[in-house]
Amino acid sequence: MSKYRSSGFFGALFLGAFTRLFLTTNQPLRQWLQNRLEISTPLTSWNRVLEGVYLKWSLNSSSYDGDLVHEIPMMINIYHYLIQLFTNRHIIYFFILIDCLNSILVYTISYKIIQFNCIMENFNKTNGKYARLFESKEKKYDFLITEKNFKPIFWSLFAMVCYLFNPLNLACCMSQTTVLIQHFVLLIWLNFLLNGKIFMSYIFLAIHANIAVYSLVLIVPSISFIRQKKIFKRKQIKSEFNLISKHATVFVLLFACVFMFNLYLENFNTRFIDCTYLFILKVRDLVPNMGLFWYFLTEMFDHFITFFIYVFQLNAFLYSIPLTLRLKNEPLVNLLIQIGLLYVFKSYPNIGETGLFTSFLPCVAYLFPLMRNVLVFTCMLIAGMVLAPIMFYLWLGSGGGNANFYFAITLVYSVGQIFLLVDVFYACLKREFIKLNGSNVPLNTDGKPANFTLE
């Protein structure tokens, strides 16, 4: 475990924990953050968890009476024990602990991702896949990343710092949203996946998919990653179909197991299905958030809503397979892009999810020189984050504005995220093109140099 033995790692961890502990003393700030819609969405609000716990253990009724609680029974049970363990006053320390664990996981995962990418490129290089790159006129010897020119220790530490000091993540930690726990589950999944413990990783993905239904699609990039790893370990893949169906079956079975466990916890009362899975899919709660759903659905006539919900929800599931097919040689970039896409097209997005996704960007920092719109999406994201509370205030606080003000900003924020993802995708494709075809600019049929566009 030599990779942890750096002063930077401990320094960042300590400083991050200290910042969080320091911020806990600011009670009004925490109160304000807890009531922010961008952080406390119906799926992640801590107050709703308290309500669920109270309903179940103090009133001896179901947590799902009253349509306020949308956590799955398993998580409600876990939170109940946590509250008993820490008491509600001190639960914030548990959240700080989880956030620090998350940052450590971000560190190890980033380390693994970079290491894997380096090894994979080296592997392909020795196999002669990149022959044309070395034949091309304009040479750049460090174009392929190795552990020497793209130091995993440095960049994963950078990713960890990005996670620890991202204001979005700090805000999430201070407001005690359960999104941190969801991140924790997701990160454990990634960690197990990257370390090759596939069964364990599927268990955690199944749990996460039960919490937020959208994560179901993450099985596609996971299988792609496993396939790539097999190729790279020179294992013979007898039949691609067999591999996919085997893994998919295992995952579906695990998902069903977690679901049955939840059902058992609820004494086989099926009401929670409506309150969790269907609540996410049907988008019943149209309270404003940073997502794309609420405004469209409030503006729409009722009889169109079903159709548009189908169309909108399709977005979240649609891109998984095409992206995986296109990026089958870059399974880790594929993973990151897909996690990001889920967070954009979710029905109840939380800003902490953007925080988690963006903190993984240092792992693919070698793509940045190839990106086109860095300035554009940076400005869009900053504008979105800064102006969202202000536009909200203008709309509902001072009354000078209206719902369009806030919606415009959420749109800017979402489009900024999409620009970011598309840019990562573009840069990745361009890099792959250069690796395979060399850096000579190919000519069009009319003899002029061709343009590289994303179509």
Place this chain on the structure above:
Amino acid sequence: MSLYKSDSDNKTKLFENVIKFGPVLSILGYLSGIVYFSLLPHESLIHGTYISENALLPGLVTSDIYSTDSIFNYYHFLKDAYENNGGKGYNAELIHDIFANKLKIESYTQNFNLSNPFSNSETDGIKSGTNAYAFGRAQRADGTESIVISAPIYLSGKKKKIPNLFGISQLFILADLAKTRPYWAKDLIFVATDMEHVGIQAWINSYFEAHSDSIKGENLRARGGSIQAALNLEFSDINTNKLEIKLEGPNGKLPNLDLFNTIIRICKSMQFECSLESEKSANSDFSYYHNRPPVDHVSGLINTVNMMLKQATGVPSSLNGYFLNYRIEALTISGTRTSFSSKRSQQKQNVLKTTRIVESTLRSVNNLLERFHQSFFFYLLPSSHYYISIGMYMPAFGLIFLPVLIKILSLWFEIFSNKKSTHSDRNESGLLMLDLLKCVVIKFMISFLFGIVLYLGTPFFLMFGKKFQLSPKDALMNCYLAMMANILMTPFIFRSKFSSSGNKTEAENINKLIILLFLTIFVGTISILNFSLSFFVAIFYSPIALLAIQNVQNRLAKFFKLAMMVVACPIVYFSFIYLLNQYFFENKNFFTNPGQFYVSLSEKFYNFVLFSQISQIWTYEMINLFLVPIWSALWITAFN
């Protein structure tokens, strides 16, 4: 062209153009922004006000006030109470008594306390007062909506408090109407408030059960429906022949323009002179026959700037402002006297007209079917008949801020093109990080530390002052200036720390970029909340920021740069604006005796800080938390 580059050739060309024409474009943009802004009140760009909400129907009702007798009765009754017994008889109890026993409407009093927000002891310096409030319930309505008519019992005068006798008497006349007439669709709530800005806040906060740290009011015993509008009446004298309308609310909020237009329209139909507060106009004789007076460019510009100066402080111009905090459109109608005709018949006419104007406005608001939502919430007023909407003035602001945006773009490109050329030595990335840590992170941490100290420090400053037996205003001003001196000294102390080794320009560029981005975010954010404040910040800090990050070799130029940076210190800059404001609008010449200016300034400063704390005005905090750190970072950068 190389595939290794991220951008296509077109984009590279664009960036090259930006770098090539950037300086010219910046200067052009800045100057044209100022020119465009000063042209805004010109005939060709300006728009006349109009009433957007059809339901208001101003001036269409027949007045129910026929004679001035009862007004004068109430007036003399209050005047007697004020003049006998040293003014002690004229208070909320008396007003409550008239409401309850003479007019026989629902009436209550409310006690409240004001404690000094900066003193630790609980009992020290607590002042208390009493409000009176009464409800004229609408007979035939369901009581779901209401209108507030408020009047302070005393007005703040130049030397002593002036009783608002005429304003309070009007409350009684209107209360009588509310009780006897069947046409009211909304409850009328009459509020007579004590202690100027404090009383009204105590009442409103209690009405909405909002919490305030320094003002503690009793719970109210009755409420009306949801409040649609509020009028605040301030008459220092019964002999008024002109009404002035005050608009500006706290933190740059403005009431809906429709309410203002209604009053102007009603005054017009009554042929009574009416204008903005301290409005200047070229043709002082009011033309009754024009629907709109002709546009006057120069005075229009002066009025606009005057309004912006008032808005920029964030301090409400009168008591109406506190209603705006709760989305209630509110105005202050204050009476002034321009000529001294003491003809009694004329005076009676004016009294009758004034009361009828207030009544007619209430009846217009009474017609409303929904909340004020048409018309404008963001506007500037060059005169009472013309307005500049947000769509007109925002481009001027954008142009003025254009230089900073262009600089950000070119800095960004410089950093990225640099990165491409030094792409090969990735080993330097670690070194760059070290540089950044040295150059940027430390600088910003120190700068923001100063900001936080200033933000949290006011009570401590006053405590130090007490130790050294200074008056609070001197203590605050001296401590603040001492902090500024600290910031000015910082680069001398940390000189070696800030200078970076290795790849210097890159870290420096990133540093500059971050400062400019911070400035942009700050100014852009404030421009939505309080346009005037951000305008005054942008018009000065946009060129200053560019000057500060410019590398100059010439000694003289460097001296000029540093001198400008000292002027750019927020307190110096805002004092300068205050000085100009006093000179041009209040006709006080402080240029000749700076000592008096300092005394006046420190008093104003202390009052402003105290007032901000009591009334939750964030101008001071925003400047401390964001503008001071930005300036401090600029200063440190300028020094290296």
